Amino acid sequence: MKVEQKPFGTLDGQRIQAYTIRNDHHLEITCLNYGCVITKILTPDRTGNFENIVLGFADIESYETESPYFGAVIGRVAGRIKDGQFELDGKSYTVTKNENGNHLHGGRKGFHRVVWDAAVIDKGGDETGVRFAYTSPNGEEGYPGTVMLTVSYTLNNNNEFLIHYQAQSYQTTLLNMTNHSYFNLSGNLQRDVLQHRLKIDSDKFLELNEQLLPTGKLLDVSGTVFDLRSGRQIQEGVCSDHPQIELAGRGYDHPFLLNKNHDREIVLWEEESGRTLTIETDAVGVVLYTGNQLSETMDVHGVKSKKYLGLCLETQGLPDAIHHSNFPSFVLEKDETFSSRTKYTFGIA
Known part of the structure; x- marks a missing residue:
């Protein structure tokens, strides 16, 4: 187990460092102190061939100017806040309106666009990593x-x-953090994600309006392409005539309310490579986004980007919960400690 540190460039006079965490089985995860961005995850296919399974860029400039949140930590609030406004403790607040008059993913300079302090975690033996800090x-x-x-x-x-x-606030505020990695288990982006199969243990998903904001309704997945409880090929959903699929740009961009936690509640796999990804979390929900809006102008690790090149599984609270009393709250009270964990297990089918 070890962590290697290398320069990744400079941004506004600040040095950006890349940290590669490697275990004894040669699995590697590379991340930056810029936005806590995960740039690469190298895992083996069923023949033992190690390849990258996330979307990212080779230089810091692309992350600054082009990135659709590739691999980044999102906050203070993931997802959208309607009209960029909310009330808290009797006071009205207006946050940055950076998408169609709404607030998206923490604003123009959310947690994804700041340089974090970083330190190597040395637990010895079978675990190591990096701890990032930001105020x-x-x-x-x-x-x-x-x-x-x-x-x-x-x-x-x-x-x-x-x-x-982990977080602590000196004043009551909102906090709903997630990681925005785009996964593609084919390895080195050899194929898109339409043939991937996905299982989400969820009976309910959120209905969205034309601005992709929750209407407040929790819809039953039964009998729809949103029923992923037994696993479903992504292409089945993308090619369906469900109005919510059409509304989201011919794909998924929807929050699911999880039935359980820390019990293999999310499983993604790709038959040709044999790779699997199991996600377990204490978050109440997960947002499935199938890259419906990905631009075709980006160079992603040497591959031209396109729709469905990767998919996101963003474990988090339900978006815009501040405007829906029937959603679990993501208000962080003064001096309260926030803590949330998500585990990703990489395997072979």
Whole structure:
């Protein structure tokens, strides 16, 4: 087990470092102190061939100017906040409106566009990683309260990758963090994700409106392409005539309410490579996004980007919960400690 550190470039005079976490089975995860971005994850296929299974760029400039949140930690609030406004403790707040008059993924300079402090975690033996820290000042992107944050990435010899989010605020605020990695288990982007199969243990998904904001309705997955409880090929959903699929740009971009936690509740696999990804979390939900809006102008590790080149499984609270009393709250009270864990296990079918 070891962590290697290398320069990745400079941004506004700040040095960007790449950290590669490697276990004894040669599985590798590379991440940056910029946005806690995960740039590469190298895992073996069924023949033992190690290839990258996430979308990313080779230079920091592309992350700054082109990235659709590739591999980044999102916050303060993942997803959309309607009209960029909310009330908290009797006061009204306006946060950055960076998408169609709404607030998206923490604003123009959310957690994904800041340089975090980084330190190697040396647990000895079978686990190692990197801990990132950032202080989000009061008023950043319009949010109240100064928030102290840490994000830990650790890898062990069971091929388990753990993300641990922690935060504490000096004032009541909102917090709903996630990681926005785009996965493609074919390896080195040899194929798109339409042939991937996905299982999500969820009976309910959120209905969205034309702005991809939750209407407040939790819809039953039964009898629809949103029923992923037994596994379903992504292409089945993309090619369906379900109005919610059409609304989201011919694909999924929907939050699911999880039935259980830390019990193989999300499983992704790709038959040709044999690779599997199992996700277990304490978050109440997961947003499935199948890359419906990916631009065709980007160079992604030497491959031209296109729709469905990768998919996101964003474990988090339900989006826009501040406007829906029937959703679990993501209000972070003053001096309360926030803690959330998501585990990714890489395997072979």
